[in-house]
Amino acid sequence: MEKVLEVNNLKIYYKTLKGYVKAIDNVSFYIKSGEILGIAGESGCGKSTLGNGLILLKPPMNYISGEAKLNGINLMTLSKKEMRRIRFKDISIIPQYAMDAFSPTKKIKKFISDLVKEHGINPDNKFFEKVKERLRLVNLDESVLNKYSVELSGGMKQRMIMVISTLLDPDLLIADEVTSALDVSSQRYVCDMLVKFRDLGIIKSMIFITHDVAVLNQIADRIMIMYAGQVAEIGDTETILHNPKHPYTQALVNSIPKSNIRYKEKKLTSIEGTPPNLLNIGEGCRFRFRCPYATEICKTKTPKIEELSSDHQIACWNWKKIEGENNE
């Protein structure tokens, strides 16, 4: 099994005047070649810090320890120059709010030309033939190249961004909240397109970040659930969405409106409380303040990642007890 990305005990903190915000705190996971890993969790759990940190570690982000190896090379210790060579080509990101990144004063063609020139690529006719081929793939007419971004709809812009971010066929694409500003049918289209990009080998693998765990049913092979800067549970999509073991994953999945129940009729079971402040946060399970199953050990010791199978990991002291109670 070829691992495109291997993250081990990664810690990325924000340095602030009051201390460290422990946004990524001892996070480990991997992504196999050809795989789409969904990352979900509430706002502030560290999803974007993880995605952005893999691409560009910039202040106040501080790399503390651990590793994130892309094809065996630890991204965390690369120089700025080395990272610039890899970015866009080997690892690429569609950042949150990417749609706002287009310049209003540049036509799309000029925007693309300037971008690729920064990465040492000559935007000649041959290059634009490839761009047009990719545009056809996402059902965009090549005339969009001569338009300004304001002339494109939200869905068109998102498709344009998918094309641009994958132009150099990166091994790993990080898609951060790419569906959150879209209506349901555009969401589905974007997911289908990204899967197609993977199936065609344009990208090898992908991290798909979202606050909406339900979307992952359409796109992810495996899912990593994060809570307050740490991993709560990782498993294949079927397990996470239909047989989760961590109480946080269970609460998150229970809050998904079921498709056979009309939204208004379904009383959503929201998770009471809010995530903890990550500033100088200490030991103990970070979910304990909201967890109905928390016990003494949860207050003092951070749960270790336990391997239920090679593809299913969980960080909860009490998952077996919870399972026993649920089965009673």
Ligand SMILES: Nc1ncnc2c1ncn2[C@@H]1O[C@H](COP(=O)(O)OP(=O)(O)OP(=O)(O)O)[C@@H](O)[C@H]1O
């Ligand atoms: N520049 C910063 N300085 C200090 N703390 C920050 C900074 N950016 C983010 N944080 C904190 O880091 C933690 C993780 O934030 P992050 O944006 O990665 O979460 P997220 O899951 O992507 O949330 P969202 O979906 O709202 O972007 C949060 O506690 C957040 O307040």
